[in-house]
Amino acid sequence: MPIIAVDAMGGDHGIPVMLAGAALARHRHDDFRFLLVGDQPRIEKALDKHPNLRSASDILHAEKTISGEERPSQAVRQSKGTSMGMAIQAVKNGDAQAALSAGNTGALMAIAKLALRTIPGIDRPALAALLPTLQDNDVIMLDLGANTECNTRNLVQFAVMGAAYSRILYDYEAPKVRILNIGTEDMKGTDDLREAAQILSDNASLPMRFEGFTEADKICRGEIDVIVSDGFTGNIALKSVEGAARFVTDILKRSFASSLRSKFGFLISRPATELLRHHLDPNNHNGAVFLGLNGVVVKSHGSADEKGVANAAAVAARLVANDLTQRITDDLETTGTSAAATNDVTNDAANDSSKSSPSAGANG
Known part of the structure; x- marks a missing residue:
């Protein structure tokens, strides 16, 4: 099964809900694995509540986040070192097979398109x-x-x-x-x-x-x-x-x-x-997909609860598996x-x- 890079800082609720959703997805599918991208000390602390997730996850520290108000062009310029940008970069590098974020939709699309490019024959995702x-x-x-x-x-x-x-x-x-x-x-x-x-x-x-x-x-x-x-x-x-x-x-x-x-x-x-x-x-x-990219990127609704995040993770895994x-x-x-x-x-x-x-x- 694929490794899913999770933008742990994205969405309305950030780390608590994103990790709870990943933990629920792991409970439903015990072969899921995750790369949790975000502030490492906060992620480590949140993982104390989810031992099943800790055993199936690696952490990639990111110091910055992209806010919901940032314009896509601005987000692209500032994506280096952000949880969203690093999650997508992990897919590009082959460290993960899918990226999941509940953050800024326009920024996610712009960063993903620049990093992953589109499938030959597809003009726009x-x-x-x-x-x-x-x-x-x-x-x-x-x-x-x-x-x-x-x-x-x-x-x-x-x-x-x-x-x-x-x-x-x-x-x-x-x-x-x-x-x-x-x-x-x-x-x-x-x-x-x-x-x-x-x-x-x-x-x-x-x-x-x-x-x-x-x-x-x-x-x-x-x-x-x-x-x-x-x-x-x-x-x-x-x-x-x-x-x-x-x-x-x-x-x-x-x-x-x-x-x-x-x-x-x-x-x-x-x-x-x-x-x-x-x-x-x-x-x-929950779980919108950017179709047409050279990689799987799934967008969770910003206000999704842990059940919604888990469903989005399952969508990402299924698209990679198929x-x-x-x-x-x-x-x-x-x-x-x-x-x-x-x-x-x-x-x-x-x-x-x-x-x-x-x-x-x-x-x-």
């Missing part, structure tokens, strides 16, 4: 996360904020990467993939969205079932395995889903506390409300979407579109 659905499996959605502006080529690459991730998580042969849009009709959306959909529809060799467009109200229905979006739209959609989940749970709490009869009703319905709370708890879906990077590389090479082939097919599609429509391809 994408942030992919799991969202709960009405079905048994979560839906994978990307990009969720790493790239605010995306062209046709980026969206096609996101679809390939998301499908590879889905095949690892759920062992699907051909995951169902759709692009997030303002409507399901072929003529809806921007030029880039329509061109990406055309390329994915025309390429039958891709290991996915591309089903066109979907609207935001279908994200959590469980009818789709992978949803592709640009980072700007995807991040807004994600925050909307999270906000709606909190709204529902807060309304239920307020309703059950409104009267004695309501409190009695809560006691009767508690098994159902507990199931709802469990399903909507973001800690149960060689996500090689899986994406193979898909790019064998399906005509390698570096050169993707460029050719995207340009050909854009040229064909521009012949039939004066405005098509303007944003590509």
Whole structure:
């Protein structure tokens, strides 16, 4: 099993929760090993509460941290000697096979991209996360904020990467993939969205079932395995889903506390409300992944508890064990979407579109 480099200083709670999460992951998977990166004296003290983690961990001392307010460009310049930067560097050096951080998302992406670079054939990494659905499996959605502006080529690459991730998580042969849009009709959306959909529809060799467009109200229905979006739209959609989940749970709490009869009703319905709370708890879906890098980097939610951190660690281990990077590389090479082939097919599609429509391809 892989060694996971943990940015022990990141997140809202830092060392106590990050180490408690790693300890829980170790309890669930006794072959996990960790490289704990951060202030060594504080880590040593915290390990007194987790003897099972101490026996499976090494410590890499880091004197500095990257705050949540630092701009990505500033974080990159100051990354040397920080817990986040050293955790990613450990992956680059081969001292760890995956990095896990709950710190500044923009900084993590910028540092990881500079240190690890992208897989040949991938222009930009994408942030992919799991969202709960009405079905048994979560839906994978990307990009969720790493790239605010995306062209046709980026969206096609996101679809390939998301499908590879889905095949690892759920062992699907051909995951169902759709692009997030303002409507399901072929003529809806921007030029880039329509061109990406055309390329994915025309390429039958891709290991996915591309089903066109979907609207935001279908994200959590469980009818789709992978949803592709640009980072700007995807991040807004994600925050909307999270906000709606909190709204529902807060309304239920307020309703059950409104009267004695309501409190009695809560006691009767508690098994159902507990199931709802469990399903909507973001800690149960924690562990966003930067797809497209030459290495595995997993982003935990900053406010995650120890259960969330443990789940994120399990995601990192599974992606390494199933060689996500090689899986994406193979898909790019064998399906005509390698570096050169993707460029050719995207340009050909854009040229064909521009012949039939004066405005098509303007944003590509």
